[in-house]
Amino acid sequence: xxxxxxxxxxxxxxxxxxxxxxxxxxxxxxxxxxxxxxxxxxxxxxxxxxxxxxxxxxxxxxxxxxxxxxxxxxxxxxxxxxxxxxxxxxxxxxxxxxxxxxx
Amino acid sequence: xxxxxxxxxxxxxxxxxxxxxxxxxxxxxxxxxxxxxxxxxxxxxxxxxxxxxxxxxxxxxxxxxxxxxxxxxxxxxxxxxxxxxxxxxxxxxxxxxxxxxxx
DNA sequence: TTAATAAGTGAGCAAGTGTTCACATACAGA
DNA sequence: TCTGTATGTGAACACTTGCTCACTTATTAA
Numbered sequence: 001x002x003x004x005x006x007x008x009x010x011x012x013x014x015x016x017x018x019x020x021x022x023x024x025x026x027x028x029x030x031x032x033x034x035x036x037x038x039x040x041x042x043x044x045x046x047x048x049x050x051x052x053x054x055x056x057x058x059x060x061x062x063x064x065x066x067x068x069x070x071x072x073x074x075x076x077x078x079x080x081x082x083x084x085x086x087x088x089x090x091x092x093x094x095x096x097x098x099x100x101x102x103x
Numbered sequence: 104x105x106x107x108x109x110x111x112x113x114x115x116x117x118x119x120x121x122x123x124x125x126x127x128x129x130x131x132x133x134x135x136x137x138x139x140x141x142x143x144x145x146x147x148x149x150x151x152x153x154x155x156x157x158x159x160x161x162x163x164x165x166x167x168x169x170x171x172x173x174x175x176x177x178x179x180x181x182x183x184x185x186x187x188x189x190x191x192x193x194x195x196x197x198x199x200x201x202x203x204x205x206x
Numbered sequence: 207t208t209a210a211t212a213a214g215t216g217a218g219c220a221a222g223t224g225t226t227c228a229c230a231t232a233c234a235g236a
Numbered sequence: 237t238c239t240g241t242a243t244g245t246g247a248a249c250a251c252t253t254g255c256t257c258a259c260t261t262a263t264t265a266a
Contacts, residue, residue: 008141018128021125021127022125044242060245077242078242088198099191103189148213159255162213182211182213
């Protein structure tokens with residue numbers, strides 16, 4: 001109690017970490033992210049079929065994931081092919097799955 | 104599009120992953136977790152001082168973290184010393200901080 | 207037993223969130 | 237141009253969430 005308490009990570013950094021986890025902390029969004037790192041690239045319709053959520057709801061969630069730089073897309077004709085923006089995300093999710101399976 | 108789409112991780116597993124991320128996806132809770140892995144063990148009062156949130160709010164969040172098996176405590180007299188329940192959590196958070204800093 | 211300290215609980219409420227509905231935009235083919 | 241397909245947007249709304257307030261429990265010391 002009278003030892004010096006540490007608080008190395010800044011308020012700002014931890015807030016960003018919380019923001020990142022909050023985005024992945026939704027069933028629809030984590031399903032989208034999982035579908036993307038298992039298939040590499042998917043158009044919106046494929047995502048809708050895989051995650052079993054309405055087209056509109058998927059669109060809204062894709063925007064949130066895009067805004068947070070977790071995914072991006074490649075346009076081809078009238079279709080958009082989404083993919084993970086950063087391999088780190090896959091590592092973090094897989095590590096978490098491993099962690100939870102050991103519980 | 105006509106290739107076989109993969110969906111290896113079960114709905115159930117992904118839901119648990121989302122639950123886990125949701126718990127860490129709150130500024131107060133991530134600050135508590137961060138304070139715990141930097142100091143090893145802390146009593147409630149120390150946590151209150153470090154995270155700058157009311158005693159009551161900290162109590163509520165400690166309960167959520169405890170229910171999700173992210174932290175546990177050791178009782179000593181009238182005080183409770185909280186600590187992380189699993190080293191994986193620290194790895195996941197630190198990996199995420201690294202990921203975000205490369206952005 | 208009384209008072210003080212450490213921590214937790216439950217109701218209430220303001221703020222935030224995810225979905226749906228109706229509508230809009232963008233592109234391709236006839 | 238008109239039609240169909242692929243995708244996105246904004247408002248509305250029910251549901252969730254994190255905080256505060258008042259109160260409670262547990263432990264220790266006087």
